[in-house]
Amino acid sequence: MGSTVVNSLEVRQLAYAYPDGTQALFGVDLSIARGERVALLGPNGAGKTTLVMHLNGILTAGHGTVTVAGTPVAKDTLKEVRQRVGLVFQDPDDQLFMPTVRDDVAFGPANAGVRGDELDRVVKDALERVGMLEFADRPPHHLSFGQRRRVAVATVLAMAPEILVLDEPSSNLDPAARRELAEILRSLDVTVLMVTHDLPYALELCERALILSGGVIAADGPTRELLADTDLLARHRLELPYGFAIPAG
Amino acid sequence: MGAGHHHQLYLPGVSVVHRLPPQCKLLAVLAFAIVVVATPRERFSAFAAYAVLLAAVAVAARVPAAHIVRRMAIEIPFVLFAFLIPVIGLGERTTVLGLSLSVPGLWAAWNILAKATLGVVASILLAATTEPRVILVGAQRLRLPSLLVQIAMFMLRYMDVIVDEMRRMRVARESRGFEARDVRHIPVLARSAGALFIRSYERGERVHLAMLSRGYTGEMPIIHDISASVRQWGTALALPAAALAIWGLPW
Structure with a gap:
């Protein structure tokens, strides 16, 4: 990892137990350099969502640290951190809570104090990047699922984040919507952490992958290599879909 | 999904009334309702004049009468209640179509009917010319x-x-x-x-x-800064002002 440039994300020895005592993370270490697209793989219950909740301070670390572009996540830096970490939730209906697409994309920047023409410009730009500008005045519930997910990405892009964190971005998408989202994600010039168990999608979009299993990072390397290691995948309840083979290259 | 792209109450349009900022319209309807409620029930002609004012707004907003009549269904429970009052009311009685009715009850029923109807029609006009989310921006x-x-x-x-x-x-x-x-x-x-x-x-x-x-701190950020000009306030408040003038006339 680059040492002169500040990493987009640094997680050191992160451990967390839920209030009921269930330990979810047991010391997670990872770093993501600026501009990287990294997949975070893991079976259900591995602690993926818990880890994501730490990245913008919704949950606070029981032990260890999270640093976003050099800023440690702490109570007094929450506002700054939340602007830098763009979280895209799994269910777009949770993410899109405003009456229209335009208002929803404007929500983040407006909270940061952006107003008037500047706000319009930011919203227009974010919607253009996901190809949803023509739907700006629609209420979110009149959009298709794939369109809603793209708007959800736009709501976060409007905040010009340092790193985009996507929770299961391909879930519930039909094949065409899945491909369209991949094209959009590839076109963005931003650091991406993609949490998923859609392994082909991870291979398609991310050079590097991490496997989170049992609350620790169990593997970290090029996606192609990790996915070619059948034993490794099997140990962590991961497997490639039927008929899928890692293309040579 | 599958529902129309607009709420049933809203009629898209570009009339003067449609274009007024929502806060002006909200305040105008509220002030109008207050004047109507404050009018003594014996002033039949004042109520007729109020109805004419609302008709004028409907024409200006190009809201068809059929739309208003259909939406007035919401008033039916109140109407039923109003019809019951003269039957079960006490005091001096009179006979209408062979039915013995209470005179104070009749007055009370008329009072409810006239005022509720005017209020409901004013609200229907507001809803027909303002999208629900815009009404909330006004609020x-x-x-x-x-x-x-x-x-x-x-x-x-x-x-x-x-x-x-x-x-x-x-x-x-x-x-x-x-x-x-x-x-x-x-x-x-x-x-x-x-x-x-x-x-x-x-x-x-x-x-x-x-x-x-996304940085929520308990307050909704101002996204639409819809400010109203003095002229827009004037246009919107013409309705309650006219109603107030009618109210103030010697009868």
């Missing part, structure tokens, strides 16, 4: 308690989502052979309602997380 501009405005806003956004969830639960019940036919089925429906409540509550928590993630 925000008028500094209504922010919490109430936010609750109304979320209701507007999630109504369809919750109705959809309800429909899915009904389909799930019916595909396992359940059909609500009599009272014995109420416990099943009650449990569904409970499950729906919990699901909505959990969704509320997730939405709150999403809001926090």
